[in-house]
Amino acid sequence: MRTLWRPRVLGAWHVPAHGPVILAGNHSHNIDGPLLMSTAPRPVHFLVKKQAFIGPLDPFLRSIGQIAIDRENADRTAVTSALGVLEAGGVLGIFPEGTRSGGDFAELRGGLAYFAVRTGAPVVPVAVLGSARQGRLVRQLPPLRARVDIVFGEPFTAGDGSGRRTRSALDDATRQIQDRLTAHLAEARRATGR
Numbered sequence: 610m611r612t613l614w615r616p617r618v619l620g621a622w623h624v625p626a627h628g629p630v631i632l633a634g635n636h637s638h639n640i641d642g643p644l645l646m647s648t649a650p651r652p653v654h655f656l657v658k659k660q661a662f663i664g665p666l667d668p669f670l671r672s673i674g675q676i677a678i679d680r681e682n683a684d685r686t687a688v689t690s691a692l693g694v695l696e697a698g699g700v701l702g703i704f705p706e707g708t709r710s711g712g713d714f715a716e717l718r719g720g721l722a723y724f725a726v727r728t729g730a731p732v733v734p735v736a737v738l739g740s741a742r743q744g745r746l747v748r749q750l751p752p753l754r755a756r757v758d759i760v761f762g763e764p765f766t767a768g769d770g771s772g773r774r775t776r777s778a779l780d781d782a783t784r785q786i787q788d789r790l791t792a793h794l795a796e797a798r799r800a801t802g803r
Contacts, residue, residue, distance in 0.1 A: 631731070762797070
């Protein structure tokens with residue numbers, strides 16, 4: 610990643626050095642996950658759509674600790690694996706919009722709130738800026754050697770602290786998370802001029 614583009618990392622010190630943590634990033638391009646994995650200060654286990662686990666990518670993704678998830682159905686195996694990462698004190702990476710989008714946290718799925726409330730792991734917002742620009746040689750990629758900013762924000766705890774996982778508690782936590790992620794994205798854009 611660092612040879613193809615020029616990632617600039619800001620705020621990496623916000624990621625706790627030890628213990629469970631959830632990195633919640635915006636997702637506007639396919640390279641966002643690999644860029645975040647290659648620049649994070651700790652190894653990251655991402656929830657990745659199961660369709661990516663094909664051919665030679667399957668053993669590679671599994672060997673670097675990525676977790677296949679069925680985005681269309683309740684995937685207990687993926688949920689159990691993700692909880693295992695957090696229970697072992699690892700870093701779980703989530704794109705809470707569930708798929709590539711405008712990268713603005715406009716619609717969040719409830720998975721992030723569930724993991725954060727259930728485990729009490731702090732959430733670190735991450736803004737990936739500059740990856741969605743269209744390249745000249747390959748339209749799906751930003752121009753080679755283009756700068757892409759990865760901005761880590763201050764960690765926060767989701768929910769009301771009670772650990773309740775009722776539908777209303779998770780909905781409230783999701784709204785709280787969305788507000789914090791949106792605010793971080795706006796601040797990251799101001800800081801980087803993007």
